[in-house]
Amino acid sequence: MTNTEFQSDTLQRFIFDNAPVRGEWVHLQDSWQQVLKRREYPVAIQRLLGEMMAAAALLTATVKIDGRLVLQTKSTGPVSVMMIECTSDNTLRAFAQWDGEIKDDASLLEITGEGSLAITIEVEGAKQPYQGVVSLNEDSLSSVLEVYFKQSEQLETHIWLASNQNSVAGLFLQQMPGDKADEDQENWSRINQLAATVKQDELLELGVGTLLHRLFNEEECRLLVSTELSFACSCSRERVAATIHLLGKKDANDLLDEKGKIEVACEFCNEHYQFDSEDVSQIFSEAELANFESKTLH
Ligand SMILES: [Zn+2]
Incomplete structure (x- = not known):
């Protein structure tokens, strides 16, 4: 080159x-x-x-x-x-x-x-x-x-x-x-x-x-x-976490049961993001907490 x-x-x-x-x-x-x-x-x-x-x-x-x-x-x-x-x-x-x-x-x-x-x-x-x-x-x-x-x-x-x-x-x-x-x-x-x-x-x-x-x-x-x-690629671990959250708790857990972890690769930059069962439960507990707080505050 x-x-x-x-x-x-x-x-x-x-x-x-x-x-x-x-x-x-x-x-x-x-x-x-x-x-x-x-x-x-x-x-x-x-x-x-x-x-x-x-x-x-x-x-x-x-x-x-x-x-x-x-x-x-x-x-x-x-x-x-x-x-x-x-x-x-x-x-x-x-x-x-x-x-x-x-x-x-x-x-x-x-x-x-x-x-x-x-x-x-x-x-x-x-x-x-x-x-x-x-x-x-x-x-x-x-x-x-x-x-x-x-x-x-x-x-x-x-x-x-x-x-x-x-x-x-x-x-x-x-x-x-x-x-x-x-x-x-x-x-x-x-x-x-x-x-x-x-x-x-x-x-x-x-x-x-x-x-x-x-x-x-x-x-x-x-x-x-x-x-x-x-x-430049705008992908991030947070964005992938948001996508997993959109999947819903049941589908995310099904994926975990099947493969032991959720792995997502960015099509654009080929960065691989991995989420184990602890990461996934954290995604949903944080979301539940945020949901709970917004309900009690308003
Ligand atoms: Zn990317």
């Missing part, structure tokens, strides 16, 4: 001063390695999961929210679920579940089967999350996402994604509403033709300055703010 010579795990926004077009570039290395070291994925799934991770970062940057954005496939398989979460605290986590053998060069449809991609945006304090769903019936994840933007925002959007063992990366261009229809359309198609020359290797190996100069040196492309991203 080689280290990049530029700042990775970064999302960089940019705009064009000569056209109503905005862009984003993302490159993830350490956060991607954090995902890979927790589970060994078949090559094709790893590639798609990496692309989804880059895409989640790009999409999160388009919505200015406090909360989180989740990309999740629901499909008939061989992959049963792929999930990426990106938070407004600039953290990412990801995992996939699958069954059976998948060949290295499997296409999107060969990996997922019939299915859909759900884009869920949860805003802190909001009662209902926003959810958009698009069919996975396309050649690539970037095409699926372009359909999503067309449906949900009616904005022309192009996305390029790349993923390998070392890093994942993505480039995003979106046409902003402008006032000169013909000229805007011309600018949009010219800038897209330039961007479409980007190679996978360039996305994965070049820093944002070098890449944008190579693609858009004849345009007035200007860098805006950049954001650092990192891997």
